[in-house]
Amino acid sequence: METTLITDLTYVAAPVVPVAPPSLPPTVLASRLKRAFIMAVFHLVEARLLWRFLRSPARIRLAAERIKELKRVYYGHLKVRKIACVAGRYYREYQTPGWPSTAYDTYVATTVNRLVPFRPDTDTLNLVFLAITKKCPLACEHCFEWDALNQKETLTRAHIHAMVAQFQARHVSQIFFSGGEPMLRVNDLVAVVEAARPGTDFWVITSGFNFTRENARRLKRAGFTGVTISLDHYDAARHNAFRGSPAAYNNAVQAAAYASEAGLVVNLSLCATQEFTTDANLMTYARLAKQLGVTFIQVLEPRAVGHYAGKSVDPSPEQIALLEAFYLKLNYGPDHLDWPMVHYYGYHQRRMGCGGAADRFLYVDTDGDLHACPFCQKKSGSALCGSLDDSLATLKTRGCHPFESAST
Structure with missing residues (x-):
């Protein structure tokens, strides 16, 4: 059968004792040095991706300027400070894929193509x-x-x-x-x-x-x-x-x-x-x-x-x-x-x-x-x-x- 559903959706009416929340280690990096290092890695990765997508110093400079302006509009004077690590990938935003991953590269490609087109499609969905x-x-x-x-x-x-x-x-x-x-x-x-x-x-x-x-x-x-x-x-x-x-x-x-x-x-x-x-x-x-x-x-x-x-x-x-x-x-x-x-x-x-x-x-x-x-x-x-x-x-x-x- 192609679609599997649970059809009985009724909870048993019995007393439920709240569980004690476990204490788990944080995923957000506490070390200032490690945060700075990973942030520098992100900058290098994004520079590599810009070269891979655009292949032109002039177009890369244009993309960098437009990305900077996009961040200014989105964040104002704020600078991303926090980084989390889960299962070997690093995250700076909830609705941005973690790096390293093909999904992260895809996200950057769509963002860059929106600002400095390098592929024929006009898809902007993330x-x-x-x-x-x-x-x-x-x-x-x-x-x-x-x-x-x-x-x-x-x-x-x-x-x-x-x-x-x-x-x-x-x-x-x-x-x-x-x-x-x-x-x-x-x-x-x-x-x-x-x-x-x-x-x-x-x-x-x-x-x-x-x-x-x-x-x-x-x-x-x-x-x-x-x-x-x-x-x-x-x-x-x-x-x-x-x-x-x-x-x-x-x-x-x-x-x-x-x-x-x-x-x-x-x-x-x-x-x-x-x-x-x-x-x-x-x-x-x-x-x-x-x-x-x-x-x-x-x-x-x-x-x-x-x-x-x-x-x-x-x-x-x-x-x-x-x-x-x-x-x-x-x-x-x-x-x-x-x-x-x-x-x-x-x-x-x-x-x-x-x-x-x-x-x-x-x-x-x-x-x-x-x-x-x-x-x-x-x-x-x-x-x-x-x-x-x-x-x-x-x-x-x-x-x-x-x-x-x-x-x-």
Whole structure:
């Protein structure tokens, strides 16, 4: 049978005792000398890649100038200071492949081709969020796919194979499998990634459900790079209430431990609700992430879509200021250089606009339809039928809505 699904999604109604989070060694480098050395290696690697792609001193200088300007727009006066090492690869950003890898070279090639074209295609996609199942055992407060949950499946394993191949042909360097709960289709995940060609990092976005030690090892053997685990509170009871399951916290914490043990990069994803966003909560959450030895913390702002549709969930200007201060403290503060790196897309989105709508990333829903991003859904063609080139062109033309928030 091509598609394997767990159909009984009901938790046993039994008392769940919160597990004690393990204390795992940090993956973020603590040594200033080692950080400086690896950063110098990155510069040499990128110089080598520029020569490989462009083969002209004048074009290399032009690319270097444009890359410098791109970094200035994205980071402002900030300089990347932190580096993590997992399974022999080094990471500076959550949504950038680690080096050394074919995926890293692919990412740099697409970035350079965007700035100084050296190949005939105009593909600019770096990242795809690919939802592979409608099934989920949880009832999350913020779920953006709420209306599609536990409906009849559309995507077969063959569909997922085909979509991955199409996006790889367009030089996509990262694919994040989501849902629903993608670990319900772990057999399909393993089969698809085993069959994929080199040049793409694969991640799974999960609540931790069905993320056993053996399944973590299977993902790593198949070629997965990392796992993004949804953990929305350091307090077990509050996370369980947010996720609608008494086992959600245990599943998330154990998944982080199993993933680290297997050599997968671990990112904790936090939906920073109005109720959660205080300085004390953010720092307590970061301490838990450090204890778990994770590499990244992703901060997401809630959006009034899906289960939150019609609700006032945007953070206040004061809370946005807290989130930005947290991002700056954890990534650039001298007292947190070996703490997990924070990925807060909202910080950069407010300064340089959105990279969705097939500019740098897009979202494919559980029917194979294309959207600007998981939170900005409006069908713009299909990844399963018709011309993908035409669908991507339509998506780019429609674009994303202007980024608006309580801070503007």
